[in-house]
Amino acid sequence: MRPNPRALYQLTKPGVTYGNLITTVAGYLFAANGHIEWGTFIALTVGTWAVIASACVTNNYLDQDIDHIMERTKTRPLITGDVTSTQAIAFGALLGVTGTLLLALYTSWWVVGVGIFGWIVYVWLYGALGKRRSVHGTLIGAVSGAAPILAGYVAVYPGLDWVGLALFGVIFFWQMPEFYAISIFRRAEYQKANVPVSSVVRGVPDTTRHIVAYALLTVVVTLSLGLSPLTSWTMWLVLGAVSARWLQIVFRGLSTKNAERWARQEFHFALIFLVVFCVVISLNPYLR
Known part of the structure; x- marks a missing residue:
């Protein structure tokens, strides 16, 4: 063949x-x-x-x-x-x-x-x-x-310096809310395939709390980049704004009555956060 x-x-x-x-x-x-x-x-x-x-x-x-x-x-x-x-x-x-x-x-x-x-x-x-x-x-x-x-x-x-590790940390922590959200709105598929994702093993409420915790960690590490001499104020302010909006969506999960719908919203905005993050740090030298 x-x-x-x-x-x-x-x-x-x-x-x-x-x-x-x-x-x-x-x-x-x-x-x-x-x-x-x-x-x-x-x-x-x-x-x-x-x-x-x-x-x-x-x-x-x-x-x-x-x-x-x-x-x-x-x-x-x-x-x-x-x-x-x-x-x-x-x-x-x-x-x-x-x-x-x-x-x-x-x-x-x-x-x-x-x-x-x-x-x-x-x-x-x-x-x-x-x-x-x-x-x-x-x-x-x-x-x-x-x-x-x-x-x-x-x-x-x-x-390895702290800036490189911070960049690593942003993407590491960001992935957890992203993939935990997928585990919520695709929970039935993972159950059928016997894959032990968080929403199947821990349940949706506990997974939601983990999403909140990891989103907070992502934002903290993201904003810590402001301490680097490479970082412009414009970059830091843009990342702060998109982080605030993301957290607003994330915290809704603690009181939502439709976890699957919320998880899809969180998933999509987390992608927006990542795109903004990558674009802004790429353009950072020209934002001074």
Whole structure:
């Protein structure tokens, strides 16, 4: 069976891949502070895309046992038969090796290390183990989801400093309200697939309280970036405004009578928060 290019591309989970890549670009542009090294930037972007895509393809292979049960994943290429397992494994390996080589040759070993770390956490610690066995699987997955923005930052500043860790923290904490909200409005699907997400194991009220707590942590870490000499007042004020609006929506969850509807609202505004965050930190050098 010849590989189907469109189906192979779908295995990379384009929405997930590009969503994560946006944070890499934002992390780099924030750290570069207007001084972009285009060779490094292009290699970082393409290499990181390939590593993230590799992780998503491999995760698709591992998730076949639950993808055929859940409605939203029944049309994935491995489930429909448009791609074979062997093709998926080979494609994932090719992407991973190519991406890692690009990062090794044209960025820094810090970027390579963050990329490999994120891949291992997402594919094995989250995809193969945590997702199926523990209510804390989302926490594990959030570690890998926060790796791309750190990769972008360390491409400019090799090593770990508090600003890089704060950027990592923003994306790490942000993912919890986002994916806990999904677990609420897709609760029935997760129950059917026997995936121990928070809303299934802890119940919706407790999950809602966790959403509030993690949203607050996200905002605190976001605003702490104001202490960095890289941060402009304009950036800080815009992030403060979007944070206030997000928290307003989040706190409604504590008194809502329609948890599913509220969870969808929170989910969508959390995405808006992320987009604003990435755009503003990217443009920060020009907002002074």
